[in-house]
Amino acid sequence: MNKVFKNAEEAIHDIKDGMVLMLGGFGLCGIPENCIAALVKKGVKNLTCISNNAGVDDFGIGLMLKQRQVKKMISSYVGENAEFERQLLSGELEVELIPQGTLATRCMMAGYGIPAFYTPAGVGTEVAEGKEVRNFNGKDYLMEYAFDADFALVKAWKGDTMGNLIFKDTARNFNPLMAMAGKITVAEVEELVPAGELDPNQIHTPGIYVHRIFQGINYEKRIEQRTVRKRD
Amino acid sequence: MNKVFKNAEEAIHDIKDGMVLMLGGFGLCGIPENCIAALVKKGVKNLTCISNNAGVDDFGIGLMLKQRQVKKMISSYVGENAEFERQLLSGELEVELIPQGTLATRCMMAGYGIPAFYTPAGVGTEVAEGKEVRNFNGKDYLMEYAFDADFALVKAWKGDTMGNLIFKDTARNFNPLMAMAGKITVAEVEELVPAGELDPNQIHTPGIYVHRIFQGINYEKRIEQRTVRKRD
C-alpha cells in the first residue's frame, strides 16, 4: 500500500482534458498551490472546475484561466479577476454560480454517499430555476444533488503516509469536504509525517478518502486583504 | 453569557414528561451517565428516546426502562436487555428500529438545517414502508427526515465554558451529531476547562451548538465485552 507520490506532477499525471476537478480553498487561503502549478505546466484543457472562488489574475485558478484551460467554473463568488471577466463576457467561459453553503454541502454529500438533499438557500431566486421545490414544516426548500468529480485536489497542513489530513485555521474551508468527494483525491501537505505521528482523535480527513498524498513545496500563501491594527 | 451548570440535576431541570430526548453513546461507550442518573432521579415519564442502543438491564437507558420512564425508543440495535424485551412484548414500550447510518445522519441533518435527504439503507425492506423511494443514477434511495428533539444529552471528554467539546476515541460515536441536533443541548464532560484552553483546530463540536455544560462526576464507564489478549 503506497499513497505517497513524489510531487504534484506525478500525483496528477493522469488528469485529462475535459475532466471535472474540485479545488479546495477559500479565496487564496488553503488552495492547492502545487497542484495548480502542475496543471498549468501540464496544460490540460476543457476542465470543469468546482471551487468556491476563481483565484486572482495571477494566482490560484486565475493562472489556469489565463491559459484558457477552464471550460466551466462552478463557484459561489468569483470576485475581482479581469481575465475571468473578459472570458465570461466573451462567452469563452461558462460559469455556474451557486450559494456557498450549497456548494460546500454538495461536496460533503458526495463523500457521504447521499445523492440529494434539501436546502432553503436560493428558494425564489434564479438559483431555483429548474429545481424541485418542496415544502417541509411550512418552509420551502430546493432539492440539490451531490457533486460528481473525477479528481479532488486539496491542500492540508499536515498529512501522514496513510492519507490522514489535518488542516489549519480557516485554511480548512472546503478542503476536507472536497477530499471526501473526489473519485481520486490528491492531497498536498505542508508537512508529511509517518503513519502514527498524528493523534487519531485530531484527524479531520481520514485516510480512506485520500488516494494520493505528497509533500508540497514553495508555498507562497498569498494574502488577498492584508488588514492589521497598530499596537497600542 | 453563562453556559456552565452546577450538575446534571440543574442542567436537566426543565425536561418534562412527554419530551423527545436524544442520548449519545454507542452501547455503554460514551453515554451521558450523569444526565441519565438525573433523569432517573427526576422521574420524568412518557419520554421518547433517540439513542443507538437502549443500555443494559442495570445501566444506561436500561435504568430508565426499569422505571418505565420511556414510552418509545428510536434505536438501531437494542441488544440484550431482559426488561426491554418484557416491555416490548407486553406492549408497554413502543420501538422504532432504524438503520444505524440513517439514525446518525438524521441527527447530523438536524444540526445542518437539512430537513430531508436520500439514503440507500433499507430499500426493499420493512424500513421502507410508507417512505418515498426515488431513483438517482440507477439506484433506489429512501427519503429520510432530520430528527427533531427537545433535548440532546451528550457526553464529551473535554469541554470549555463556551460549550466547545472534544471527544475521545470511539466514545465520540453519536455524541457530536446529537449535540448539533437538540433544541437544547446539554453536555457533560470529564474535564471542564476555561475558554481558550482547547486548541480551536481540534474542537469536534463548536460551542454554538451547546447550550449547557457541566463537569460530570463518578464516571463508571462500564465495559460490555471485555476482550483482551495475553502478553507474549
Added chain:
Amino acid sequence: MLTKEQIAQRIARELRDGMYVNLGIGIPTLVANYVPKGMTIILQSENGMLGMGPFPYEGEEDPDLINAGKQTVTILPGGSFFDSAMSFGMIRAGKVDLTVLGAMEVADNGDIANWKIPGKMVKGMGGAMDLVASAKNIIVAMQHTDKAGNSKLLPKCTLPITGLRCVKKIVTDLGVFDVTPHGFKLLERAPGVTVEEIRAKTAGRLVVEGDVVEMSF
C-alpha cells in the same frame, strides 16, 4: 442623517449577551466596534470560524487565518475552526442568532436583493443566499437611497432576488424600520430627520404610528 458608524452603532443596540452573530462586509463589519462593554458576542465567519477577533497586529498576519471578506483576522479564546459545510450547517439550523448584511434593495414584504446587477459584472452570491434563507433574525444595514436618490425601500425588488420575506429590520441613514405585514414600520428617526422626509424617500408601504422617537447617540 446617520453616518455609517452611527448605523453600525444603532444596530449594536440590538445585540444581547451571548448572541452568535454573522456580520457581512461593509457597514455590518463596523458593528463589532460597538459591542457594549461586558457583553459577550461571538462572531461567526462563514468560511469556518467562531470567535472572530480583531485584525492582527502588524507583522502577525497569518495567511491561513482570514474572514469571509478575505481579510486577515484573529481568533479569540474559546473560538473554533470548522469546515464550510458545518459553517453553513449551523447557519441553516438557525444557531446563528443575528445576521447583519448590506442590501441593494429591500421590499416591504422583507424580500432582499443584494447579489447581482444584470448587465454588469456578476461576482456571485457567496454565502448571502444561504444566510438570508436561514437566519432567524436579519437586519439590513444600508443607505436609504441610491446615489441617484432613488429609494432602496421598495414595494417590490427590481433586481434579482437573494431571498424571500426574510428581512426583519432595516437601519438606514434616515431611520430604523421593522418589516411588518403592513410594510416598513418606522420605529426611530435619525437626528434631525423628519417623518415627512422619510415618507418622501420610501417607495414601499410605510407605517407610521403615533410619535416617532428621534435617536440619540
Added chain:
Amino acid sequence: MLTKEQIAQRIARELRDGMYVNLGIGIPTLVANYVPKGMTIILQSENGMLGMGPFPYEGEEDPDLINAGKQTVTILPGGSFFDSAMSFGMIRAGKVDLTVLGAMEVADNGDIANWKIPGKMVKGMGGAMDLVASAKNIIVAMQHTDKAGNSKLLPKCTLPITGLRCVKKIVTDLGVFDVTPHGFKLLERAPGVTVEEIRAKTAGRLVVEGDVVEMSF
C-alpha cells in the same frame, strides 16, 4: 467441510493490499487473523474507527475504545476516529472496499436476510442495512445449512430482507459461490465435499461449470 476458521481463511484470500475492510460479528471477525504477511489491510469499525487493531493486553482495556461488537480493541498507527455519520458516510460513498458479514439466508439474486426472525426477539439491524445497501463488494460468511439441515442458499429469502441484490460472493462450510445472473455459481468445493452434496444442500439455482476445484489449506 470447512471449519469456521477455514471459512475465514478462505475469505482472507480475497484481500488485496491497501483494502479498507469492514468485518461483521462472528466468523467475519476471524478474517483479521489470516491477513497475509506484508499486506496492509485497514479495518473499519462502523462505530467510528479506521485502523482497528487486536484486542488490548490484559489491564490495558479502555472503555472508550471499542469496536462495533462492543468489544475492547486497540487502534493501529495511522488509524483515526470519527463520528458515526462520517463512518456511515464513507460506507455509503463506497470507500470501504470489502464488507464481510454473516447471514441467515441469501437468495440466488443476491438478496440477504440477517436481521430479524419474526415472532422471536428483534435486536435491530444495527449498521447491517447501511452496509449491504452501500458496499461495493459484499462477501457472506455462513454455514451452508441451518441447524435443522435446511439450505440457507435459497431461491428467495423467507425472512425479512436486509438488502436487495447486494451479495457478491458466499463462503460456506461447503464451498465458495459467486452470485451471478443465473444463480449461485460454484467456484470451489471444500475438501472432501462433492458437487452432488452441494447440489443437494442448495435450494437456490446452482450453476456448475466444468470441473470445480477443491480448496486446499
